[in-house]
Amino acid sequence: MRALELDQLRTFVTVAEAGSLSAAAPRLFLSQSSVSEQLRKLEERAGVPLLTRGKQGASPTPAGMRLLEHARRILALSELALQDLRGHALDGELRLAVTDYFRPGEIAGMLRRLREHYPYLRLHVTVMKSGMIDAGALTDAFDIGLSMRLPGARGGQRGARGTVLRREALAWVAAEGEAEGINAPLPLVLLPDTCALHQYVVQMLLRRRLDHVIAHSASGVAGLQLALAAGLGISCLNESAIGPGVARIDARTVSRLKLPALPAAEFYLLPARPGEAPLVAKVRAALAEQFA
Incomplete structure (x- = not known):
């Protein structure tokens, strides 16, 4: 029996998360026809339909939902193996402060996927108000802050842009x-x-x-x-x-x-602090990639 191919699994996961082939294509740097072809080959190999396609987009079938969990773990393990071989595995303990307005229905899943990608990273997550996160930017209350800013709002981090994740x-x-x-x-x-x-x-x-x-x-x-x-x-x-x-x-x-x-509104990771540890900088980059 032939094994599942990583590229096809990555395409499947991206389509399932994006909700359509057209939305997934630019994320994968592929044409929509290439995405469709990879999904066709994956379904042939699986022997069952994995996605239901319609005017509202694409959603996993019951079999697709089962494969989705396996695929995420397989891709995470593949990435972890490569990071370990290159000496880039994230290993440590950090405190993350997140504004409660940031994708509240999705944040738990995003953190779960982050844990799958970086199983040796131990994140302690606290949901806080944006004002408290901005005020604690230069204190020891947390290591990394994910805050929200509004045009013309008072307070906040004047002059410090940070890494914008989404608007x-x-x-x-x-x-x-x-x-x-x-x-x-x-x-x-x-x-x-x-x-x-x-x-x-x-x-x-x-x-x-x-x-x-x-x-x-x-x-x-x-x-x-x-x-x-x-x-x-x-x-x-x-x-x-x-x-x-x-x-x-x-x-x-x-x-x-x-x-x-x-x-x-603009959601962003607070900028690096003076003398920040290398691990914190690496985790900030990983968060930017996972949460964007």
Whole structure:
């Protein structure tokens, strides 16, 4: 029996994670036809369909889901073996501070895949507010910080760009189907006032002289998502933090409520500290690759 080929497995995993062949092709530096051909050969070798293709993209079949877990481990072990032979394996213990707005529905899976790639790396992850991460940039509170910044927001790391991982549009959101019933004063659902996005939203509304009230203060993004889905008010969230039961407020309602236009949020790894250990720099580069 012929073994599975790494390139075909890598293509399969990338398509499964990207959601379509067209989205996966540039990540693999292949044409869409080459991606399709590799998947065809893999399915021939497996003897079962691995992906369901349709107008909405591509998703793994039950057999594909089983292969997906194996494929991730196989690719991770292959990469680990190469790193070990080259003396590049990451071995050590580090503390990572992550803003709770960063891809909350995906962060656990991303950390799991990071552990698969670097099994000797021991990461202690703490979810924190962006303001706390920025304030702790030069302290010993953590080794690496993944924070969020907003255009024109007060505070933050002025002049320090860091490594930008992604940009996400901000949106006004509310419970699905309930935005039309909202009126002034605007009932806001936000994190506490130490949150940079809380401060940003309130400052925008004050500048516009829009009447508002804090209807609910949640301790974290998960609680904020639940409060929004329960219909307790409206909020401003980045795209990946819009949870189940929550939807963007339509343009007509945004116009009626005179809500201001929103920019994009920027997620970034804080820059290196003076005298930083080589391991920290290597882990920062690995995080940038895995989380981008």
